[in-house]
Amino acid sequence: MASFKPTKVQVIPKLGEKVTEDTLYWKNYKFPVQIKEFGAVKKIDFSPLAPHNYAVTASTKVHIYGPHSQEPIQSFTRFRDTAYGGTFRGDGKLLVAGSEEGLIRLFDVSGRVALRQFRGHTKAVHVTSFLSDGLRVVSGSDDLSCRVWDVPSGAELCSFTEHTDYIRALAPSKLNPDLFVTGSYDHTVKVFDMRSGSSTMTMQHGHPVECVLLYPSEALLVSTGGRYVKIWDLLKGGQEIVSLKNHHKTVTCACLSSVGNKLLTGSLDRHIKVYNSAYKVVYDFNFDAAILSMAIAPDDEVIAVGMTNGVLSVRHRRHKKVKESTVPTRRRRLPAYRVFVKGKNFVPRQDDFLVSKPVKEYLCKYDSQLKSFEVSKALDTALEMWSRTKKPEVTVAVIIEINRRGTLKNALAGRTESSLTRILKFVLKYIFDPRFSRPLLMVGDIILDLYQDVIPQSPSVERLLQLLMEALGVEKDLHQELLQVLGILDTLFASLTPRKEVAALAAPPVDQGAQLQAA
CATH class of the missing domain: 1.25.40 (Serine Threonine Protein Phosphatase 5, Tetratricopeptide repeat)
Incomplete structure (x- = not known):
């Protein structure tokens, strides 16, 4: 009688997205650590110097967290009203932040008291940043103006009033200390040059601008607003390169990774999209609430995301641990010699027949x-x-x-x-x-x-x-x-099918010897 043959299950390829190197790279972040803040997280900024602490602006406070700490290592609470736009200087020693009351405060990261207070805006200041020289601060306000301040003296250097609505986006140039980019709710993105005293370039985004971002080469500019993410070529006078529409709600923030300059965008639809160099979505992070702010560490080790419900979600990059065993492994004990009939040094002869023990098969x-x-x-x-x-x-x-x-x-x-x-x-x-x-x-x-x-x-x-x-x-x-x-x-x-080929296939073979004799 024939033995029973188990059911043969065919290996069928899985249907779904193609797994690429980008997918594996971004999938390698751990499950997020969630930290509860006192209000919606409006701004996250990483220090450019190791160990890359990050500043979180929420409610009336600016907290500084370590890369692996769940409690703030420093807090700035000298705000009477809502704080906005906490940003580090290039050396990581100073921090500037705006407020609902129109004041701009400058803090020493190692202290608690504000070193400077810049007065001049009449309404809330939502965006602040240092210029690349570290000696000047630029700010954008709801009073439709952006102003430049001198850090040592605290005086106002210049003011620009070309926007016709709230200024909610700001990106200073890292290559030229006199250039910075602003985005406004009047649907425009402007490039300002302090040497000329006015804007040198204007791009029409088409929606209220929530965020602007410069690539490291500063040849490309990213603007987000509405459901659109647009890329502009500054070398060609602000020509639009591509317009992306992968989100379902307003895109509120954007940042660049240090590895491959991958573009990340966050939206109120609770998703973060990762784009490759061809601006195709290669990965998608999903969160529990609408996203207001996002930042990635300069070494790509940490991704911090702020949401409308006051939750700060922090993901750390997972590394493969190499186990170095210093204790020598013990060899597996062999069966005792008495179990062998012929002893330790027995060598089978050529005519011997080996009887193998049948392997038991376990059926499903x-x-x-x-x-x-x-x-x-x-x-x-x-x-x-x-x-x-x-x-x-x-x-x-x-x-x-x-x-x-x-x-x-x-x-x-x-x-x-x-x-x-x-x-x-x-x-x-x-x-x-x-x-x-x-x-x-x-x-x-x-x-x-x-x-x-x-x-x-x-x-x-x-x-x-x-x-x-x-x-x-x-x-x-x-x-x-x-x-x-x-x-x-x-x-x-x-x-x-050509008719000549059909005729050639249908014709009988020609005898070449007979043709030669006839000739």
């Missing part, structure tokens, strides 16, 4: 049931939750094996309401999957033959049977259309 539960000819129970086992959700190919392999035995109709007959519902849901889920459509179409036909004339007691089963009939009808129409397309293609290929 559905294979054991198939071995006992319990096909209905085997199908129920293959339809368990883990199998039909994570490994549908196992369920389909069992269906194919039962059909090969000629007992598929018996396995599907006599079903209870719950078991029939489970089978119908599985068939409806995967019937249009090209990997499983052929066997599941056969299962659907058998189920309709068995249960179409039986009046079901449950309206849910009746609804599933109706959906199955519609699915089979759609599949039938698709097959008919494909057959028509194949017929058209056959006609085209036949008409494209």
